[in-house]
């Protein structure tokens with residue numbers, strides 16, 4: 001009954017959402033703050049009757065708002081909007097990575113990438129991280145491939161690559177294979193990192209992917225976007241229109257436009273999250289924990305003598321959901337999303353007992 005294609009699938013598993021009790025949820029990098037009041041207003045004033053009509057298939061007004069918010073010379077035809085960045089990543093794998101040459105990404109990275117590669121039967125080459133857990137850019141640029149993808153900051157480490165290093169990396173990639181797509185997934189860039197947007201004008205093979213889920217408090221609404229050359233954006237539209245004409249619904253398009261109009265609100269809450277992260281990290285370090293240097297809204301931590309599972313289970317008993325990675329080489333780490341200051345204080349007390 002099932003196709004052989006289907007039988008080969010190996011799906012992504014998101015952070016758990018148990019309902020046996022109330023938890024402080026620090027396992028999916030969700031934002032602890034609500035969306036901007038401008039978004040709430042948009043929802044209140046939305047005309048339910050308009051739902052009988054299909055949305056704008058191209059999300060034109062939304063893309064214009066995103067382009068305006070981004071600045072850096074970005075125009076509407078350089079922006080693609082999708083149903084969360086996960087959907088856009090899927091379109092990117094389909095449009096830019098070949099099935100006869102590998103896609104290259106770090107050994108430890110966003111665990112959806114190998115899932116898409118499996119879905120489209122694209123071979124994978126994983127590059128081990130360096131000793132300090134940062135991405136090995138030299139080996140990444142050298143490897144033979146039809147394309148490269150990694151998050152910046154990387155997940156689950158939180159480690160950022162500065163823009164000027166990325167420029168050198170893109171130059172190296174260009175020398176080796178100028179027509180190869182380089183995809184930078186900036187899901188966490190708003191928490192203190194330097195965006196690669198200014199590099200787009202020099203590198204037409206660069207594709208930047210962003211999500212509203214984390215920094216814009218929209219995980220439940222599903223909205224993401226990609227920024228690249230108009231030619232690459234047209235390619236993504238072709239894939240979209242071969243799959244689902246209307247990935248972004250009417251209400252989400254309106255909410256996205258409202259969110260873009262209140263960038264100041266998001267700068268403020270992302271700043272607060274970054275400050276909570278940094279003080280939580282230094283408190284943990286004082287009690288003997290190792291904390292990787294993070295520019296994201298999460299920390300990747302471990303403590304000598306403790307297994308990740310032990311940390312995860314102790315925290316869960318006390319009502320905190322953290323993210324455990326059952327991946328070789330990461331067994332003793334735990335990923336902690338940054339929540340409200342009071343929740344992080346309570347978690348700190350819990351972890352100190354370990």
Ligand SMILES: *Cc1c(COP(=O)(O)O)cnc(C)c1O
Nearest residue numbers: 084085086110151187211213224
């Ligand atoms: C959360 C995340 C995404 C997915 O974002 P959605 O827009 O919610 O689909 C993509 N890439 C990375 C690295 C992420 O952490």
